Amino acid sequence: MRMPARGTTALLTLALAASLAGTAGIAGAESSRHGDQADHGKNGKIKNVIYLLGDGMGRTHVTAARTRYYGADGHLVMESLPAVGQVSTYAVQQGSGQPGSSDFAPNYVTDSASAATAWSSGVKTYNAALGVDAKGNVVPTLMEYAKQAGLRTGNVSTAEITDATPAGQMSHVLLRGCQGPTYSASACQNPTLTGGALPTSDVRVTPVADQIARNGTADVILGGGLSRFDAADESALEAQGYDVLGSPATQTVATKTDLAGTSAPKVFGLFNKGNLTIEKYKRENPSSVQAQEPTVADMTAKAISLLSSGKKGFYLQVEGALIDKRSHANDAAQTLEEIKAFDEAVRVARDFARRDGHTLVIVTADHECAGFNIIEKGTFTNAEATTPPANTDGGNTANNSTPSRPSGGAKDPVRSTGPVNGSGAGDPKNFAPATFRTADDPAGVVDGSPDASLWLTYLSGNHTGADVPVFAYGPGSDELEGSIDNTDLFDIVGGALGLTD
Amino acid sequence: MRSILLALALALVAGAGVACSDRSGTDDSGTRPVAAVDPLTAAKTSFPGLEPARPGDLPLGLDTASPAPGTVAVVPGPFDDRFVLRGVRLADGVVSGRLTVTSDVSDLLELEVVAGFYDADGRLLTTAKAVHHLDEAVASHEEGPPDETAPFRIAVPRRLLDRVASAAITVPVLVNE
Known part of the structure; x- marks a missing residue:
């Protein structure tokens, strides 16, 4: 399903890079979209892959963050990467075969677990599954392959490290809720799929935290979720040679000072008992305990420095998780700030790749979250969630829809989950709509006012089936151009690292 | 879609350790693991070294809680900083209350209140639990924002109704989307 043909894309890209290389005005990557095209065609051998994803980050999330922080003519770092494509994200039903098989049964809207399994293991699976296919079979992950092949490996997230996205590379469970610290039959067993309860020694019902602490899949593990781990996990990690920052045994969170002080080849550092803290809170409360958490950019920089000493290269996954979590809450202000924080991690990765010359940087998402949209001032409707507007146009009947709705309809309780912040829609601190000043606005325009130029709205509080963007930099980045499926990411990264051919 | 099952599925057979069912093959692009890796x-x-979980294991602290008659103690658990409890009481042979998640705004996937x-001397007689499990395969979302308040009711077994004098609760399992 990939298109266009890779070879054609590569040639076009090389030609474009050659034509741009001698021109002025493309030096600043963020000042010009695709400003890195000049060195995009570098024929370096790929040694490392840095795979970054903004959880829940759809195309509109990127556009909104760009507009919010840099204005209509600005660009996020990720938008400066020269290769651009789009990724389909659908999942499948439990028990489904793979696409093309007679028992293939798609589910158009994925969750983070199914999506993570798609790029980690190259298979479609059901929502909630991690490291298993839709029939419940264990499927190895790229990070496991990388580890086996002698590459250095790292896994960074602003979520609990047992959460779906990081766990997708380093665990195998039937249900993503099987996180730990304790086993729970309801959270771990899936008797509908397996025909009965599996023994608790089966990896597929072994809590993710127990697996991560013992399988050594990632050399560098940085994120949140200390509550999922206990004293036995700490002992298991130390027995494998990890420098454990903080302490699972005493539930002492690690700090950014701890992170800065380590140079061990294997590091386990969790900086919050749950998910890491949103940047907005840390910025506004610099003396808080939470402000001692590193940013996703800090963790990315440290992970690269720890992993890049390996002779065989490294594979690092980085997740900006709070984009999704705040999108579920329809919290545009914090969603946008988390996208900016994630973009700073992209900057770190891109800058390393520029210096290194042998690193492929991929930036994408697992799915879109909440139907995020940029709307024209004063046009908020959220049609599906509240009251559908009229869909017939007395002045131009060519605009009319079927079925005809000459006046406003009513909310369909079967199809609609209703307004997320309906009763508070008029309050600027709520969503629906949210308005934000941008770099294009005159001085004095403030967030939340009708004068602010960026109007944002949501369709729901959950994931959508929209394709997500992918941006890439470095040798091999042309592989990401065009339309791909999320399972193609497995092939591309595996091929780049020499793990699959 | 060009990727498919690279090489294998490890079918884990109950009670028999690991049995390998090699479904290896390549997809339409010929993708397969290289020699350096073994699927x-x-x-x-x-x-x-990892002791398999024993489903009957008590959450830590319940065996030593010994709450005073007429009370409901809250035994510390790993997620106490993620929720608040309201209206917890023991009455009419039922311990009940409401748990509201404060750490996230998203669907509540897993919750166990044990x-x-x-008895009147503080000896543990038995345990029971309330379980919330969101089956994502069949879940439909409620209207409005995710409901993060979970009411719970845990009944005293009928045979012990006349002996139970107090209760303790703990939350060993909590997962948000």
Whole structure:
């Protein structure tokens, strides 16, 4: 399903890079979209892959963050990467075969677990599954392959490290809720799929935290979720040679000072008992305990420095998780700030790749979250969630829809989950709509006012089936151009690292 | 879609350790693991030294809680900083209350509230639990924002109704989307 043909894309890209290389005005990557095209065609051998994803980050999330922080003519770092494509994200039903098989049964809207399994293991699976296919079979992950092949490996997230996205590379469970610290039959067993309860020694019902602490899949593990781990996990990690920052045994969170002080080849550092803290809170409360958490950019920089000493290269996954979590809450202000924080991690990765010359940087998402949209001032409707507007146009009947709705309809309780912040829609601190000043606005325009130029709205509080963007930099980045499926990411990264051919 | 099952599925057979069912093959692009990796051993599926969970294990602290008659104690658990409890009480042979998640705004995937029931001398008589499990395969979302308040009711077994004098609760399982 990939298109266009890779070879054609590569040639076009090389030609474009050659034509741009001698021109002025493309030096600043963020000042010009695709400003890195000049060195995009570098024929370096790929040694490392840095795979970054903004959880829940759809195309509109990127556009909104760009507009919010840099204005209509600005660009996020990720938008400066020269290769651009789009990724389909659908999942499948439990028990489904793979696409093309007679028992293939798609589910158009994925969750983070199914999506993570798609790029980690190259298979479609059901929502909630991690490291298993839709029939419940264990499927190895790229990070496991990388580890086996002698590459250095790292896994960074602003979520609990047992959460779906990081766990997708380093665990195998039937249900993503099987996180730990304790086993729970309801959270771990899936008797509908397996025909009965599996023994608790089966990896597929072994809590993710127990697996991560013992399988050594990632050399560098940085994120949140200390509550999922206990004293036995700490002992298991130390027995494998990890420098454990903080302490699972005493539930002492690690700090950014701890992170800065380590140079061990294997590091386990969790900086919050749950998910890491949103940047907005840390910025506004610099003396808080939470402000001692590193940013996703800090963790990315440290992970690269720890992993890049390996002779065989490294594979690092980085997740900006709070984009999704705040999108579920329809919290545009914090969603946008988390996208900016994630973009700073992209900057770190891109800058390393520029210096290194042998690193492929991929930036994408697992799915879109909440139907995020940029709307024209004063046009908020959220049609599906509240009251559908009229869909017939007395002045131009060519605009009319079927079925005809000459006046406003009513909310369909079967199809609609209703307004997320309906009763508070008029309050600027709520969503629906949210308005934000941008770099294009005159001085004095403030967030939340009708004068602010960026109007944002949501369709729901959950994931959508929209394709997500992918941006890439470095040798091999042309592989990401065009339309791909999320399972193609497995092939591309595996091929780049020499793990699959 | 160009990728498919690279090489294998490890079918784990109950009680028989790991049995390998090699479904290896290549997809339409010919993608397969290179010689440097072995799909049969790449995934770690056993963990020497890890004691398999025993489903009947008590959450830590319930066996020693010994709450005073007429009270409901709250035994510390790993997620106490993620929720608030309201209206917790023991009445008419039921310990009940409401748990509201404060750490996230998203669907509540997993929740277990475990209750211990004690006699007048503070001896643990039995345990029972309330379980919330969101089956994502069949879940439909409620109207409005995710409901993060979970009411719970845990009944005293009928045979112990006349002996139970107090209770303790703890929350060993909590997962948000």
